[in-house]
Amino acid sequence: MKTSPRRPLILKRRRLPLPVQNAPGETSEAEPKKAPAQQEPGQAQASKEVAESNSCKFPAGIKIINHPTMPDTQVVAVPNNANIQSIITALTAKGKESGSSGPNKFILISCGGAPTHPPGPQPQAQTSNDPNRTKVITDTLGPKPAARDVNLPRPPGALPGQRWESCGMWSGGQRAGGEAAGCTLDNSLTNIQWLGKMSSDGLGSCSIKQEVEEKENHHLEQSQVKVEEPPGASASWQDSMSERPPYSYMAMIQFAINSTERKRMTLKDIYTWIEDHFPYFKHIAKPGWKNSIRHNLSLHDMFVRETSANGKVSFWTIHPSANRFLTLDQVFKQQKRPNPELRRNVTIKTELPLGARRKMKPLLPRVSSYLVPIQFPVNQSLVLQPSVKVPLPLAASLMSSELARHSKRVRIAPKVLLADEGIAPLPTTGPVKEEELLLGEGLSPLLPVQSIKEEEIQPGEETPHLGRPIKVESPPLEEWPSPSPSVKEELSRSWEDSSHSPTPRPKKSYSGLKSPARCVSEMLVIKRRERREMSRSRRKQHLLPPCLDEPELLFSEGPGTSRQAPELTLPAESSEPASQLGYSQEEGGPFKTPRKETLPISSTPSKSVLPMTPESWRLTPPAKGEGLDFSPVRTPQSAFGPLPDSLGLTDLSTTPLKSIPLFDSPRELLNSEPFDLTSDPFRSCSPSDMEVPKPGPPEPQVASLSANRSLTEGLVLDTMNDSLSKILLDISFPGLEEDPLGPDSVSWAQFIPELR
DNA sequence: CTATGTAAACAAC
DNA sequence: GTTGTTTACATAG
Secondary structure: OOOOOOOOOOOOOOOOOOOOOOOOOOOOOOOOOHHHHHHHHHHHHHOOOOOOOOOEEEEHHHHEEEEEOOOEHHHHHHOOOOOHHHHHHHHHHHHHHHHOOOOOEEEEEEEEOOOOOOOOOOOOOOOOOOOOOOOOOOOOOOOOOOOOOOOOOOOOOOOOHHHHHHHHHHOOOOOOOOHHOOOOOOOHOOOHHHHHHHHHHHHHOOHHHHHOOOOOOOHHHHHHHHHHHHHHHHHHHHHHHHHHHHOOOOHHHHHHHOOOOOOOEEEHHHHHHHHHHHHHHHOOOHHHHHHHHHHHHHHHHOOOEOOOOOOOOOEEEEEEOOOOOOHHHHHHHHHHOOOOHHHHHHHHHHHHHHHHHHOOOOOOOOOOOOOOOOOOOOOOOOOEEEEEEEOOOHHHHHHHHHHHOOOOEEEEEEEEEOOOOOOOOOOHHHHHHHHHHHHHHHHHHOOOOOOOOOOOOOOOOOOOOOOOOOOOOOOOOOOOOOOOOOHHHHHHHHHHHOOOOOOOOOOOOOOOOOOHOHHHHHHHHHHHHHHHHHHHHHHHOOOOOOOOOOOOOOOOOOOOOOOOOOOOOOHHHHHHHHHHHOOOOOOOOOOOOOEEOOOOOOOOOOHHHHOOOEHHHOOOOOOOOOOOOOOOOOOOHHOOOOOOOOOOOOOOOOOHOOOOOOOOOHHHHHHHOOOOOOOOOOOOOOHHOOOOOOOOOOOHHHHHHHOOOOOOEEEEEEEEEOOOOOEEOOOOOOHHHHHHOHHOOOOOOHHHHHHH
């Protein structure tokens, strides 16, 4: 662990301040955050004067007493008949009394009433004082942060945000970054919930489900949910507390960020959010988890760091093209909701972790993928099970789960061609990118989607499905704009390393040659290592370049949560931005395997430099086996409508198959041309290559861009594991060929009613 | 092989 | 000390 001899030196890096560019609102992190306003007040006062005496009584018979053994913890005895509101009121009051320094953990227990459920297993760690009666509903409030979510439900009557938030404050206020608090909404899910799901099986929770559905109210709902807690859940609750959540760090980070209105969060807030929602991290996990969080933030391109205007505060955001706006709520719902059967599966899986306990199995590791429901008839041979009998709408969700089982899923991904032509504005490559990013985000904080520059074009990839493949293959790395190695640097590593060079290699340009060159003997020795390295080095996980990426689905929020409307791609926007980033061709190929490649210069550049290609996330399909997918599955309806969807299918990731171009319209597909989406913005690739004329109709470029972008929907098969993620289905529509209309005119939707 | 988790070395503040 | 990046390793699937 310690010293790693091999570790190359890290060159110095300097941080690029992101220019805030246009971002209008963005500017300060100051943001309009309402937060300050709200928060402050509460907090201000928070004098801890009163401090907690040992016990205080509050309306409705609620009592709050110090936990006998746990510091900073209070036990809140709630009469069965107490209503949520009163609980909140009591806690709020208590919080105010205590101030930020006060207790930050509360254990709610019911008293007086029927013990609903027996205690159940006890938790190791935590709170249990009395196992017996405890029906804990509680949660821990973050030290600072807060309470907000806590289990407390937002009282129905309560003011929406305000009160609620204020509560949060009470416990500590949000920190500067503040955004965290932002949303009232999302935060909602607490441990319990996930917990519940884990154990769930039992959850009868009808209530929950229902609630979920209606999102808007969700405040209430959630609140209730929490409070009430499904029986089953409660039993295991404690356990859950101590258990590691089934989510990957990447997923949790996304949840955290998406829980804010602005969809951005400071590192600290991310920590806090996670601790608040998953007590495991607060109490049990080793301190190294924070390191892991940071590691994930840096590693995945989907996480983009923005610096506030003044440069003092850094916020982490999710790249718009990658952000599905998943929130814990959504995930939760999705997990639960699917039909029972499915659920079962889910549960089962989830349970495993419990039992097994070993490491964790991330349920959602891949948050990114989006499934779109589909049905498609075509060859079912493909993969799907015939199963699809479900009504489409459901199907989507179901599918995901079902498929998941099998490990594959089918999805249709609507894509848009965006970029195309891109215009590639980006003359400046490297350095700039970051900025670009900002822009995008800045533009639409809320709706990130838009701009996105990203849509990246794809470079390569393509599969020959039809026609010819495009050429793009591998862009020479070198070509890239130097500064940033962009993404792919990964590639290189392998070669280099073997190297003997003790010194760090500055960039390695490709020594590709070399490798072959190596002596055999050496090879032997090295081989193994090399291999590893290849796999190992993972620099950032970028978005895959070429591909269009997965569809960014637009999901409306449907299910649940929040308000966010993720509409990812708006037609308009998509148009240009797309080109930008890029595709990095990085790899050129469809293969992503990282090799090393050259990195220019400093190692650091990572994200900033990269053209962002969203890939990683995109690619990543939902959790592997897990069944759930987060993907916001939106019903196609909304998605398809007028808006173009994103495309996304291809990714370069590994499997060659994957890359599949999307067609705008069926017609196009038929014609199958090479898709080139790729225009490389940077031109790193030789244009010639890239340039292949687009398929058939040269689309009206710009002008029609947006229009053109029409949605393309593609059917794709996704295997659960990324690896093969997508396969295009071959579909033929009779008659289409001729479609006089523009490509746009025909959309998959037409053929597939369900889509609409 | 890939994705993920962890630990750690470093750099820049 | 915190925040970010990047390597290296380990491991599950």
